[in-house]
Amino acid sequence: MNEDPIFALATGAGRAAVAVLRLSGQGSGAILGKLAGGLPRPRMASLRQLRHPDSCEVLDQALVLWFPGPASYTGEDSAEFHLHGGPAVVAGVAEALVATGARPAEAGEFTRRAFLNGKLDLTAAEGIADLIAAETAGQRRQALRQAGGALATLYGGWAGRMTALLARQEAFIEFEDEDLPADLDAAVVEAAAALRSEIATHLADGGRGERLREGLTVAILGAPNAGKSSLLNALVGREAAIVSARAGTTRDVVEVRLDLGGIPVTLADTAGLRDTLDDIEVEGIRRARQRAEEADLLLLVFAADQPLDVDTLAWRRPDALVVMNKSDLGGPPAGFDGLMVSARSGAGLETLRARLEYEAVARAGSTAETLLTRPRHRAALQEAISWLSTLQSAPLPELRAEALRAALRALGRITGRVGVEAVLDVVFGEFCIGK
């Protein structure tokens, strides 16, 4: 249960009021005792002088905590040093820890040990990584739910039902000649169909959980001088992109982050669409088109003092938001059903913002349901579903049992119950050092 001792800064790098160093693994108690001149009571903060074990030089006056395993984050013997947050203090204590035989931890190594010690499943570990990365309230809520075991409970419940079905199917195989109810076999098929449809419903979430985790991208598209950069600046409230009266000002994609209703949105301003011989602008327009293709949502910008631009109209897909900018210069053309705005006067901007927020929430809004958050969850669930479909049409009980076992393995990979080695590096590679 206790592996070699590792340590890492658990708080951010740089100067701060307090820096927390965390230590975990074999001999953590002895190491803490050496530096702090004895072990404090478990889980009680106590103020100690920390000394280097070789030179006996005083390194800091710090709060120390002792967490004997298994009642610790990692499940191992662990300790925390709450130091004065200067780089030299942290470096001095880190050096003292190395002198006692501890080594710097790798990214995610603490949580990996917690997983290996059964403290949490893989989905909860991912939830912790997401919680640390969360930028908006919506992301925080989703991550907290997952870290708290919501996905683990859901998938664990399905796995439990599959295991029970497998037991029934195996009993049917083993005692086929005996007096088992004749409809037992049919009952397994029926229950598997019910499970299959529950998983299918969970998968048909429109990708909202994944989108909330990753954030949405909105690409602004339009003719040169339509006022795309002006709109971006107005929406974000600062001069993020260069604005000028010269057509072809924007070439690189300019990105800003917005929090729309708890959903992180990347708004991308792009080069104006037109035929041009300027090779830099041509590249800018290529990037604009590429960004538009990848975007979750398009914001098509026209200018009220210009005829409707045909290059922009070509991008009018069903999910595109259409705005007519420069409403201070003219009214909408006949039949125009988009939004009138003016980046200059601010007219219509609140409505536009509300509309963007509405679209973001429709695509990624957090709901009361527990949503899957990663492509690897989706892939494994799709595999489980396809095995449950195989089961439906399998002509023999033995084949049905085999399909159930395969579906269980697919589920087990999500929570980390089976075949985890390959998955672990992917999951824990997302973590920062110190977690």
Ligand SMILES: Nc1nc2c(ncn2[C@@H]2O[C@H](COP(=O)(O)OP(=O)(O)OP(=O)(O)O)[C@@H](O)[C@H]2O)c(=O)[nH]1
């Ligand atoms: N009257 C008026 N002028 C505007 C408005 N929005 C932008 N402009 C002006 O229109 C010109 C072009 O604005 P930009 O924001 O640079 O337009 P753009 O679409 O980003 O242009 P490119 O980057 O060249 O494609 C500038 O002179 C702006 O000041 C508006 O709502 N009303």
Ligand SMILES: [K+]
């Ligand atoms: K311009």
Ligand SMILES: [Mg+2]
């Ligand atoms: Mg521009």
